[in-house]
Amino acid sequence: MSRIKTDICVIGGGSGGLSVAAGAVQMGARVVLIEGHKMGGDCLNYGCVPSKALLAQAKKVVARGAEPSKDDFKAAMAHVKATIAAIEPHDSVERFEGLGVQVIKGFARFTSAREVEVEGQTITARRFVIATGSRAAVPPIPGLGDVSYMTNETLFDQTDRPGHLLILGAGPIGMEMAQAHRRLGARVTVIDAASALSRENPDAAAVVLDRLRREGVEIIEGAQVESVAGHPGAVEVQVKGGTIFTGTDLLVAVGRVPNLEKLELEKAGIQYDRAGVKVDARLRSSNRRVHAIGDAAGQGQFTHLAGYHAGVVIRSMLFSLPAKARHDHIPRVTYTDPELAQIGLSETDARKTYGAGVEVHRIGFDQIDRAQAEGRTDGFLTLIAARGRPVGVTIVGAQAGELIAPYAVAMANNLKLSAIAGTVLPYPTLAEIGKRAAGAYFSPKLFDNLNVKRVVRLVQKWLP
Helix, strand or coil, X not given: CEEEEEEEEEECCCXXXXXXXXXXXXXXXXXXXXXXXXXXXXXXXXXXXXXXXXXXXXXXXXXXXXXXXXXXXXXXXXXXXXXXXXXXXXXXXXXXXXXXXXXXXXXXXXEECCEEEECCEEEEEEEEEECCCEEECCCCCCXXXXXXXXXXXXXXXXXXXXXXXXXXXXXXXXXXXXHHHHHCCCEEEEXXXXXXXXXXXXXHHHHHHHHHHHCCCEEECCCCEEEEEEECCEEEEEECCCCEEEECEEEECCCEEXXXXXXXXXXXXXXXXXXXXXXXXXXXXXXXXXXXXXXHHCCCCXXXXXXXXXXXXXXXXXXXXXXXCCCCCCCEEECCCCEEEXXXXXXXXXXXXXXXXXXXXXXXXXXXHXXXXXXXXXXXXXXXXXXXXXXXXXXXXXXXXXXXXXXXXHHHCCCCHHHHHCCCCCCCCCCHHHXXXXXXXXXXXXXXXXXXXXXXXHHHHHCC
């Protein structure tokens, strides 16, 4: 068995692991990267990239105005494959070896606090980074193991359009794929034991759900699935109360679980639970030589969060800086049409934190000239402010995922609302909605303030 000594060993070649490997090696560290499956991880191959590519093609079909055909579905899936292929070189073994990273294909397992074994090789490292990501959770529903079903890992292998797609789970993945398939001509029924988009602001979620229902997506809420039965082309889902939903295909989208079981973490003294590796604010595990980032760290399942975590552990490992991860400034987006974006606290949590000093301002898209010009007036922005700063923002409407960006900048850098209110934006743009909300915070302080009016009258009296 050969032995390798290195500074940093990264386990997992998804977005977070690749960011650590690329950053560390270019700063002079020796890096070994271990990937057991596909470079680029879930995001490139089964998640963010293919799902957004499919949504984009479905949106084009809607814009065309014609009835979607089976060929449209085939073309959309071909676009998904082409999009992945276009991005793959950036995440490839060849690129990272070109940077100086030693890439090993295989599944790593810890053999001690400072060593892992993979493909007959033992790697000893000063620091390890667990970046193994997550996979679709498959619930223990009676009969599910006896029928053919899809998860996000197999969904994009389709070439033939489903006749009637049943989706278990009304979270972001379920709702995005429901809309995409409906717009491409499939019948779609979404079933959830709770409420659809339950993590989001209820008013904002209602705007999205109303659009999907108007487009023909059937959304069944508060329905606990009791069993699944059937065969290829005919799947039955029975919910509590006896109602049976029948479709041709089944997608399971009820959440995700971290990929940890092959690592033998116990041998390295690493504590973990169902959510992921237990880490401190510096993303260190109970074995201080081992960090965990992204989905494996159990603190959120977003590609951009994994990238942020990568920056935190690089500062810690390479420069011995006491870098700590914070999560109050991490945005999230559901890429339905309209989109739903959120950052920071809800109004309830903000009032618990800041008390009576919290202000809430809501601006509708119908107040924005560009939205009127484009006929995209559904939706709103809600700003939650405290002490002159944004502490929470919800946007539902056209391009909400883009419009959240100024507030992500403000909250990451502790900027005041005056920075947004004082920004000059081109007219007309949808981005005006963010500035309008910041302006709404200051308006009563200026226009309804008797002291301000007295000062103005005094100045006007003495002006020449």
